[in-house]
Amino acid sequence: MPELPEAENIGRALSKFLPGRSVCRVEVFSPAMREPLTPLLTARLEGLTITDVRRRGRYLVCGLSDGRAFLMHFGMSGVVRVEPPGTPKRKHEHLFIHLSDGMIFKFECTRRFSLFKVCSIDRATGWPPELAGLGVEPLDAMFDGEFLWKASRRRSGCVKNFIMDNSVVVGIGNIYATETLFAAGISPERVAGALTRPECDRLVREAKRILLRSIEMGGSTISDFLNVDGSEGKFARELLIYGKRGGVCPVCGSAIKIVRLGGRSSFYCPKCQK
DNA sequence: AGAGATACCTGGGAGC
DNA sequence: TGCTCCCAGGTATCTC
Numbered sequence: 001m002p003e004l005p006e007a008e009n010i011g012r013a014l015s016k017f018l019p020g021r022s023v024c025r026v027e028v029f030s031p032a033m034r035e036p037l038t039p040l041l042t043a044r045l046e047g048l049t050i051t052d053v054r055r056r057g058r059y060l061v062c063g064l065s066d067g068r069a070f071l072m073h074f075g076m077s078g079v080v081r082v083e084p085p086g087t088p089k090r091k092h093e094h095l096f097i098h099l100s101d102g103m104i105f106k107f108e109c110t111r112r113f114s115l116f117k118v119c120s121i122d123r124a125t126g127w128p129p130e131l132a133g134l135g136v137e138p139l140d141a142m143f144d145g146e147f148l149w150k151a152s153r154r155r156s157g158c159v160k161n162f163i164m165d166n167s168v169v170v171g172i173g174n175i176y177a178t179e180t181l182f183a184a185g186i187s188p189e190r191v192a193g194a195l196t197r198p199e200c201d202r203l204v205r206e207a208k209r210i211l212l213r214s215i216e217m218g219g220s221t222i223s224d225f226l227n228v229d230g231s232e233g234k235f236a237r238e239l240l241i242y243g244k245r246g247g248v249c250p251v252c253g254s255a256i257k258i259v260r261l262g263g264r265s266s267f268y269c270p271k272c273q274k
Numbered sequence: 275a276g277a278g279a280t281a282c283c284t285g286g287g288a289g290c
Numbered sequence: 291t292g293c294t295c296c297c298a299g300g301t302a303t304c305t306c
Contacts, residue, residue: 112284156277
């Protein structure tokens with residue numbers, strides 16, 4: 001499932017391919033994902049050139065020559081492909097954008113949690129208004145131990161839900177939150193407001209390390225721009241605790257426990273994580 | 275304001 | 291084999 005590292009890699013690949021190409025025609029096959037796709041057909045995109053591709057959290061923003069942009073989010077199952085004409089349409093491909101060079105930009109989403117819409121760009125922020133309210137980028141220098149410590153004061157919820165809160169820090173989903181807490185030796189059930197300053201330092205350090213490692217691993221799976229997918233890449237092999245139902249801790253051998261937090265399964269080692 | 279629950283959606287797996 | 295049920299996930303929205 002695409003999380004921040006996947007969005008980063010898809011964005012990097014698309015930023016080498018899309019800018020400079022123009023939209024010839026838009027084809028919509030399904031009425032809705034997270035929002036209806038039909039407005040794309042009346043958005044008069046034909047003739048507009050894609051100017052740039054930027055990432056914010058798990059969103060990608062593709063600038064257009066008229067000052068507007070495409071806003072994309074991959075939900076859980078979003079896949080982007082660029083293919084030549086004649087390639088058979090897959091079952092869950094909901095949108096084709098025919099480009100000036102004949103290639104077709106395709107958006108696939110099995111579970112329809114993805115977002116694809118045309119939006120404006122706020123002059124003050126340089127980003128779509130839809131993205132106002134997002135928290136800091138986890139790889140930004142602003143995201144440090146002091147930031148996390150201050151942001152967590154008087155927060156009574158558990159630390160796992162706190163670091164997954166997109167209004168605090170963006171792009172840390174269930175998998176990376178689980179792995180980060182394991183690496184930092186902090187129980188997912190700890191009250192966020194009770195974290196110590198050194199614990200916040202560890203959390204931030206491990207989150208950055210794991211995200212960067214995952215970006216690096218995913219990068220090598222994108223060999224060309226004909227198949228820019230959102231698969232998990234090789235990092236999935238390096239998961240130490242996420243999804244290890246019935247398994248044991250790779251550090252101490254204790255049985256891995258599962259607790260449901262915020263409606264999501266949280267794997268942790270009761271001995272290594274306090 | 276913050277926290278928790280719920281809905282959205284589909285495919286895959288378990289259990290009968 | 292075929293049916294039902296549950297689970298996975300991010301985000302928006304609702305309630306308390």
